Amino acid sequence: MHSIAKSALALGSTIAASSAANALRHFTAEDALGMVGLARRHSSLERTLSAIGLVAVGAAVGAGVALMLAPTTGEKLRARIADGLDEAKDRLQDATSSVTHTGTGSSSNRSTAHS
Numbered sequence: 001m002h003s004i005a006k007s008a009l010a011l012g013s014t015i016a017a018s019s020a021a022n023a024l025r026h027f028t029a030e031d032a033l034g035m036v037g038l039a040r041r042h043s044s045l046e047r048t049l050s051a052i053g054l055v056a057v058g059a060a061v062g063a064g065v066a067l068m069l070a071p072t073t074g075e076k077l078r079a080r081i082a083d084g085l086d087e088a089k090d091r092l093q094d095a096t097s098s099v100t101h102t103g104t105g106s107s108s109n110r111s112t113a114h115s
């Protein structure tokens with residue numbers, strides 16, 4: 001009878017440990033912060049990039065509307081749109097490469113600071 005109780009206790013412990021492991025597998029830092037009434041702050045880079053993105057979209061829409069309302073022939077309008085898109089693509093590639101270079105430089109600085 002004593003060995004049955006030990007076996008049942010061992011089985012119950014195993015099931016409980018498995019359930020606890022499943023629960024912890026999905027536990028994130030946001031969950032821990034929420035339990036103590038805190039929240040993770042967005043970095044200034046995240047806010048800046050989203051603002052820049054909104055400004056860029058607004059500028060693109062405004063430029064498109066201005067081009068459509070400008071009194072020019074269709075051929076000239078298409079050429080201006082193609083030139084504008086090429087220029088925007090180049091600026092986007094430049095901005096992306098500068099953000100990539102800035103991002104990799106700051107992460108390497110962080111890793112050496114913590115070492």
